[in-house]
Amino acid sequence: MTKTKTVSVLGAGNLGAQIAYRLAFYGHDVTSYDINDDAIEAAKRRVQTIAGNYTRDLEGVSEDTAAAAAAAITFTTTLEDAARDADYVIEAVPENLEIKRDTYTRLARFLPEKTVLLTNTSTLLPSDFKDATGRPEKFLAYHFANNIHIANVVEVMPTRDTNPEIVEQVIEFAQTMGMRPIRLHREHAKYIINSFYSTWVDQARDMWVKGVADIETLDEVAAMIAGSEQLSPFLAQDNTGLGVAYEITKNRAATGDPLAAEFSRRLKQEFIDKGNIGKESGQGFYVYDENGNPTGLSEAAKKKYPPVDPGK
Incomplete structure (x- = not known):
C-alpha cells in the first residue's frame, strides 16, 4: 500500500458508511461526517453491520480485524472537522443537486489546498455542481457500487476542468483500498453501472x-x-x-x-x-x-x- 491518507466521507448513509469502513479496513485515517447526532448514531450501527458482512463474506477476515476497522473511524457533525488535514473528501450526501451544491459551498472555506474532492453521485453529472466546490480542477466523480466489499469497483469520471494528474492520482488511490478503478473518458449521466x-x-x-x-x-x-x-x-x-x-x-x-x-x-x-x-x-x-x-x-x-x- 502507498502512504496512508487522511480521508473524510460526507454522508454516512448506506453507501457512505460502506466507503468509510472500506477506507478504515485498508488502513487509511477516516472521518465520517453526517448532519446531526441521530444520523451519527445510526451510522455507528450501520458500520457494525458492515463489519459483520466482511467477516461473513470475505475469506480470512476475523471478527477482531473487522471490529478494529470499525473502531478506527472518527465521527463528526461539523464540516470543519471533516475538512481538517484531508487528502481526500468523498461526498456521499443525498442524490439532490441543491443539497450537494450547498454542502460543497459550506465545505469550501475549511479545505486545505491539498484536498481532492470526489463525488459518489450515481445519476448527476459532476459538471452540474463543480463550480460550488471552489476547486473544479481537483474535483471529479468517484462512484462506488453497493456492497463494495464484493462489487469492488469505482467509476472514475472527470469533468473537462479536472487536472489529468488528479485523475491518475485518484486511480492509484482506489487501489490502496482494494478497489478496481473503472476509467470513463467523458461525462455520462448514470455512468456505466447505473x-x-x-x-x-x-x-x-x-x-x-x-x-x-x-x-x-x-x-x-x-x-x-x-x-x-x-x-x-x-x-x-x-x-x-x-x-x-x-x-x-x-x-x-x-x-x-x-x-x-x-x-x-x-x-x-x-x-x-x-x-x-x-x-x-x-x-x-x-x-x-x-x-x-x-x-x-x-x-x-x-x-x-x-x-x-x-x-x-
Missing part, C-alpha cells in the same frame, strides 16, 4: 405502477433472467435504501413523467413516511428477519393501488 441497472429497475417500477404485474412476480422473473437475486429490482432497492430510490425517481418525476411521479408518491407516503426504508430498517418492499433475510412482501408492497395509464 446505465445498466437503472434501465432494469425503471422498467420494473413502471410495470408495477401501470398494474402490469405485482412486485413478487417482477422480482421472480428478473432473478430468473439474471440468474441471481442481486438484480431483482425491488429487492435491490431495499438493499440500497428507499431514500436513495426516492431521490432518484423524484428527479425523473420532475421531468413530467407520470409513472415516476406515482412511484415517488407511493415510496414517500406508503414506505418512507412510515419509517420503512428498506433492509436497514427491517422493512421496505419486503419484511426482513433478524439476520436480514427477506420473509415476504410488506403490506405496503402487497397493497392494491389504482393503475396509472401514462397515455391519459
Whole structure:
C-alpha cells in the first residue's frame, strides 16, 4: 500500500458508511461526517453491520480485524472537522443537486489546498455542481457500487476542468483500498453501472405502477433472467435504501413523467413516511428477519393501488 491518507466521507448513509469502513479496513485515517447526532448514531450501527458482512463474506477476515476497522473511524457533525488535514473528501450526501451544491459551498472555506474532492453521485453529472466546490480542477466523480466489499469497483469520471494528474492520482488511490478503478473518458449521466441497472429497475417500477404485474412476480422473473437475486429490482432497492430510490425517481418525476411521479408518491407516503426504508430498517418492499433475510412482501408492497395509464 502507498502512504496512508487522511480521508473524510460526507454522508454516512448506506453507501457512505460502506466507503468509510472500506477506507478504515485498508488502513487509511477516516472521518465520517453526517448532519446531526441521530444520523451519527445510526451510522455507528450501520458500520457494525458492515463489519459483520466482511467477516461473513470475505475469506480470512476475523471478527477482531473487522471490529478494529470499525473502531478506527472518527465521527463528526461539523464540516470543519471533516475538512481538517484531508487528502481526500468523498461526498456521499443525498442524490439532490441543491443539497450537494450547498454542502460543497459550506465545505469550501475549511479545505486545505491539498484536498481532492470526489463525488459518489450515481445519476448527476459532476459538471452540474463543480463550480460550488471552489476547486473544479481537483474535483471529479468517484462512484462506488453497493456492497463494495464484493462489487469492488469505482467509476472514475472527470469533468473537462479536472487536472489529468488528479485523475491518475485518484486511480492509484482506489487501489490502496482494494478497489478496481473503472476509467470513463467523458461525462455520462448514470455512468456505466447505473446505465445498466437503472434501465432494469425503471422498467420494473413502471410495470408495477401501470398494474402490469405485482412486485413478487417482477422480482421472480428478473432473478430468473439474471440468474441471481442481486438484480431483482425491488429487492435491490431495499438493499440500497428507499431514500436513495426516492431521490432518484423524484428527479425523473420532475421531468413530467407520470409513472415516476406515482412511484415517488407511493415510496414517500406508503414506505418512507412510515419509517420503512428498506433492509436497514427491517422493512421496505419486503419484511426482513433478524439476520436480514427477506420473509415476504410488506403490506405496503402487497397493497392494491389504482393503475396509472401514462397515455391519459
